[in-house]
Amino acid sequence: MSNIVVIKAIKLNNVLSHEQTYIEFPxxxxxxxxxxxxxxxxIIDAAIYALFINPQNIRGFRGSSKKSxxxxxxxxxxxxxxxxxxxxxxxxYRGISLSKGDEAVLYEVIENEKKKVLAVGVQTVxxxxxxxxxxxxxxxxxxxxxxxxxxxARLIEEAPSTRKELVLKLLGxxxxxxxxxxxKPYLExxxxxxxxxxxxxxxxxEIREKVKALSRSIEADRVEFARLENExxxxxxxxxxxxxxxxxxxxxxxxxxxxxIVKELKEVxxxxxxxxxxxxxxxxxxxxxxxxxxxxxxxxxxxxxxxKTIENEINIVLKNLELELEIQVPSSVDTKGVIEYxx
Numbered sequence: 001m002s003n004i005v006v007i008k009a010i011k012l013n014n015v016l017s018h019e020q021t022y023i024e025f026p027x028x029x030x031x032x033x034x035x036x037x038x039x040x041x042x043i044i045d046a047a048i049y050a051l052f053i054n055p056q057n058i059r060g061f062r063g064s065s066k067k068s069x070x071x072x073x074x075x076x077x078x079x080x081x082x083x084x085x086x087x088x089x090x091x092x093y094r095g096i097s098l099s100k101g102d103e104a105v106l107y108e109v110i111e112n113e114k115k116k117v118l119a120v121g122v123q124t125v126x127x128x129x130x131x132x133x134x135x136x137x138x139x140x141x142x143x144x145x146x147x148x149x150x151x152x153a154r155l156i157e158e159a160p161s162t163r164k165e166l167v168l169k170l171l172g173x174x175x176x177x178x179x180x181x182x183x184k185p186y187l188e189x190x191x192x193x194x195x196x197x198x199x200x201x202x203x204x205x206e207i208r209e210k211v212k213a214l215s216r217s218i219e220a221d222r223v224e225f226a227r228l229e230n231e232x233x234x235x236x237x238x239x240x241x242x243x244x245x246x247x248x249x250x251x252x253x254x255x256x257x258x259x260x261i262v263k264e265l266k267e268v269x270x271x272x273x274x275x276x277x278x279x280x281x282x283x284x285x286x287x288x289x290x291x292x293x294x295x296x297x298x299x300x301x302x303x304x305x306x307x308k309t310i311e312n313e314i315n316i317v318l319k320n321l322e323l324e325l326e327i328q329v330p331s332s333v334d335t336k337g338v339i340e341y342x343x
Contacts, residue, residue, distance in 0.1 A: 005133055006084040007047065014070055014077030015096070016042035045069075050079040050094040051129050054122060055102050066096055075099065085132050091115065092129060094122075 007025055012018040017039040032040040055066060070077050076097040083090045088108065095103035104125035107115040119128040 004084075004086065007081065008084055008089070009082040010043060010047055011080040012043070012046050012077075013079075014074035015046050015079055016069065016071060018042055018046070019071060046079045047081055050081045050092050052126060054126060066102075067098055070096060070098070078103075090118075090132065092125065094125075 006027065009022065009024045011023075012021040017037070021039070021043070023043065032043060034040050049069065076095070076099075078093065078095045080094075081092045083092065091107040091109060093103070093105045093107070097103075102122050104120070104122040105117060106119040106125045106128050108118050110116050119125045
């Protein structure tokens with residue numbers, strides 16, 4: 001529940017111009033009207049005295065002594081103020097005497113209108129009331145809850161700067177205003193730091209975006225590297241295969257040369273053998289030998305035709321091999337010699 005403060009009633013006995021006065025205040029704004037000297041201000045002053053004034057400070061409030069606050073001819077009097085604060089009911093009793101010090105008691109009205117004592121003694125009661133009202137200063141009450149004659153007009157008519165100072169003082173914010181001035185250079189420093197922070201934050205965001213872009217680029221490079229690495233492995237395998245094929249071609253070339261040499265040796269051997277046969281024969285057998293040679297030539301021509309056919313077939317096979325292995329078989333390979341060697 002919010003601490004709404006309501007003055008419900010006030011009772012005066014031998015205070016100022018009032019002998020016996022009891023006034024109940026309705027909810028809302030209450031204005032006391034009447035001719036001069038009717039006691040309007042006395043009611044306000046009595047409430048302020050009961051709630052906030054220490055007798056030692058009465059000179060600055062009204063009159064020069066307690067005697068001026070009592071009804072003429074009276075040596076004592078009292079004030080009772082009924083309050084409602086945050087829904088709870090309180091009664092402040094303030095006794096005034098010329099022969100002894102003031103009396104003060106603060107009650108809380110509980111069930112069945114019973115009174116519970118909360119504080120005794122002037123200063124104790126004043127401190128307790130101020131705590132209950134949660135006010136920064138006594139003056140703030142005089143301009144909000146209770147206002148003496150012409151005080152509102154004074155507040156309104158003040159210059160803006162003075163009114164601001166007064167309102168801040170009433171609300172207990174003047175020290176806060178001073179603190180604000182003291183903190184002003186620090187606030188400027190904080191603003192500068194905030195600008196620096198915003199600039200740094202912007203720069204940091206830009207760096208983050210660059211890092212994200214770089215991360216994406218690195219990821220793309222990583223994928224590309226993996227692809228190239230895989231291609232490199234494939235190419236390495238291809239190179240190894242081609243190296244093996246080159247070795248085979250070299251061996252094939254050496255074999256072809258060896259076959260050619262063997263062929264030449266066989267041809268020489270055949271020629272020598274033929275010479276031996278011719279030398280061993282007599283002239284009479286020359287004709288028969290010639291016939292034999294003619295027959296052998298015919299057989300040789302037939303064999304050469306077959307050899308040519310086989311050579312063509314070998315060339316076709318080599319071409320297919322060249323296409324299959326994607327290599328070029330040296331043209332120097334003597335296919336005919338290969339065939340003769342194989343024969």
